Amino acid sequence: MNVSASLSDLVVERVGFGIFVLDRDMNVLMWNRFMQDHSGLSAEKVVGKSIFANFPELPRVWLTRKLESVFQLGSFAFSSWEQRPYLFKFDHDRPITGGVDFMQQDCTFMPLTRDREVVAVCVTISDVTHVSIVQREREEAVAKLQEYADRDGLTGIANRRYFESRLRDEYTRWQRYGGDMSLLLFDLDHFKKINDQFGHGVGDTVLREMAQRVAQVVRVQDTFGRFGGEEFALLLPCTPLEDAMQVAEKIRHTIGDEPVEVQGAHVPVTASVGGASARVGVPNYDVLINEADAALYSAKRQGRNRSVAFI
Amino acid sequence: MSEPVLNEDRRDALQEVANLAMGQAATRLARLLDTFIELSVPRVQVVEVSDAAAALRKMTGIQETVSAVRQGFRSDIKGEALVICRSGSIDQLCALVNDPYPRSAYEAVSQQEVIFDVANVLIGACVSCILEQLGRTPVFSAPGLLGESMSLEDVFQPGLLGWEVALLVEVNFALEDQSFRAHLVMLMAEESIVHMNDALDALLSSL
Numbered sequence: 001m002n003v004s005a006s007l008s009d010l011v012v013e014r015v016g017f018g019i020f021v022l023d024r025d026m027n028v029l030m031w032n033r034f035m036q037d038h039s040g041l042s043a044e045k046v047v048g049k050s051i052f053a054n055f056p057e058l059p060r061v062w063l064t065r066k067l068e069s070v071f072q073l074g075s076f077a078f079s080s081w082e083q084r085p086y087l088f089k090f091d092h093d094r095p096i097t098g099g100v101d102f103m104q105q106d107c108t109f110m111p112l113t114r115d116r117e118v119v120a121v122c123v124t125i126s127d128v129t130h131v132s133i134v135q136r137e138r139e140e141a142v143a144k145l146q147e148y149a150d151r152d153g154l155t156g157i158a159n160r161r162y163f164e165s166r167l168r169d170e171y172t173r174w175q176r177y178g179g180d181m182s183l184l185l186f187d188l189d190h191f192k193k194i195n196d197q198f199g200h201g202v203g204d205t206v207l208r209e210m211a212q213r214v215a216q217v218v219r220v221q222d223t224f225g226r227f228g229g230e231e232f233a234l235l236l237p238c239t240p241l242e243d244a245m246q247v248a249e250k251i252r253h254t255i256g257d258e259p260v261e262v263q264g265a266h267v268p269v270t271a272s273v274g275g276a277s278a279r280v281g282v283p284n285y286d287v288l289i290n291e292a293d294a295a296l297y298s299a300k301r302q303g304r305n306r307s308v309a310f311i
Numbered sequence: 312m313s314e315p316v317l318n319e320d321r322r323d324a325l326q327e328v329a330n331l332a333m334g335q336a337a338t339r340l341a342r343l344l345d346t347f348i349e350l351s352v353p354r355v356q357v358v359e360v361s362d363a364a365a366a367l368r369k370m371t372g373i374q375e376t377v378s379a380v381r382q383g384f385r386s387d388i389k390g391e392a393l394v395i396c397r398s399g400s401i402d403q404l405c406a407l408v409n410d411p412y413p414r415s416a417y418e419a420v421s422q423q424e425v426i427f428d429v430a431n432v433l434i435g436a437c438v439s440c441i442l443e444q445l446g447r448t449p450v451f452s453a454p455g456l457l458g459e460s461m462s463l464e465d466v467f468q469p470g471l472l473g474w475e476v477a478l479l480v481e482v483n484f485a486l487e488d489q490s491f492r493a494h495l496v497m498l499m500a501e502e503s504i505v506h507m508n509d510a511l512d513a514l515l516s517s518l
Contacts, residue, residue, distance in 0.1 A: 062420065069428075072343040074443070075435025076451035083424035106453065113448065 018125030163225030
């Protein structure tokens with residue numbers, strides 16, 4: 001820059017975003033300092049040559065088309081980092097904390113007109129790396145919140161709201177495609193006594209331990225949730241009632257075979273299980289829950305520590 | 312209301328300006344896209360913002376949900392332009408610029424990028440041509456998606472806008488051999504209508 005440079009020349013030179021100008025044949029007419037600093041190529045090297053001579057990796061068809069639309073319509077064109085993360089492979093100033101490979105860029109293509117004729121196109125490149133990072137962090141936070149919203153706070157397994165939404169979806173799928181699906185409800189026997197005898201802290205530990213034990217034996221496609229208090233539910237897609245009752249027995253043993261060790265005390269725990277299967281004539285998933293609940297009640301009445309199927 | 316926002320002479324003049332501009336825009340779009348896009352005669356109307364959705368429903372006959380992309384334009388006359396189409400027609404809208412992207416598999420383009428490109432091209436051509444007729448060279452902001460499946464009422468939420476009266480210019484696009492339509496809506500607030508009046512007066516007195 002010489003002493004006769006105008007103020008606008010000085011601004012273009014120093015401004016914190018990329019500015020360059022292309023003619024209709026994609027030759028570079030102007031190249032500011034930002035472009036020079038980030039590309040490592042000076043204006044002397046770039047100006048007067050096709051942009052693709054120095055940047056063969058640029059998307060040629062896409063860029064040519066953008067330029068052409070500006071020349072033909074005399075209007076603007078844009079490119080956002082959300083659809084196209086970057087045009088130039090520039091580094092950015094968050095190499096350690098950023099987690100993105102190249103500077104994220106928003107590009108604007110502006111017509112430069114003389115007497116209503118577009119004589120050239122000015123391209124500006126804004127560094128929006130920080131925006132993209134903030135947005136990614138926000139998306140991750142929302143995903144985490146969503147995850148928490150689906151979990152039971154004490155046991156970490158699915159909460160009732162999430163369980164029922166999965167049950168509803170699975171039930172709708174069953175209505176449309178048929179096949180099998182079963183539901184187990186189970187309840188820790190005499191849980192109130194455990195709370196009274198050992199205290200609520202121990203009761204909570206028992207709930208956590210039981211949830212963990214059962215979670216380890218269910219299949220990945222099953223949904224295991226806490227229904228409230230000491231009541232749990234297991235959704236078994238593609239499973240007929242007979243198989244579901246085998247699962248019920250397995251769970252009963254998983255819970256009852258080993259007492260829970262809490263603060264040096266052995267706490268014996270057993271469970272009662274009720275099972276039901278979707279079948280023609282069951283109008284909605286609420287009825288399925290009621291049937292499993294009736295079977296569970298029956299297991300309790302028959303003396304607990306057993307599993308009963310609704311038939 | 313003491314005086315109509317846009318008197319009859321000016322409304323006629325704006326209609327004429329818009330007609331001319333659409334002819335020009337159609338020519339430019341045909342050259343760019345290699346397809347002839349039919350542009351309707353623009354409909355110009357001053358509406359209360361609270362009536363905008365209803366007015367647009369009447370103009371377009373759209374009952375179902377729509378996809379809408381917005382873009383701001385700015386000179387002393389400034390406002391927002393929207394491209395609206397039925398949610399199910401988005402593929403047809405994108406097909407307007409299907410060339411030459413599919414042929415360059417190595418330069419993959421997401422559908423969202425195509426949607427923005429099409430909206431930007433349609434808005435750019437029409438709004439620039441109208442404002443050029445009025446001696447203005449607008450600056451545009453980047454396009455943004457308002458929604459992919461929304462009702463017209465959600466597009467114009469009166470509570471969110473800081474103004475009450477809008478100048479609505481509606482143009483619809485159709486491809487020669489297809490039933491598909493997209494709509495361009497240009498909205499300008501009261502303040503811009505004043506500048507629009509000045510521009511129209513200047514134009515009328517120069518005739």
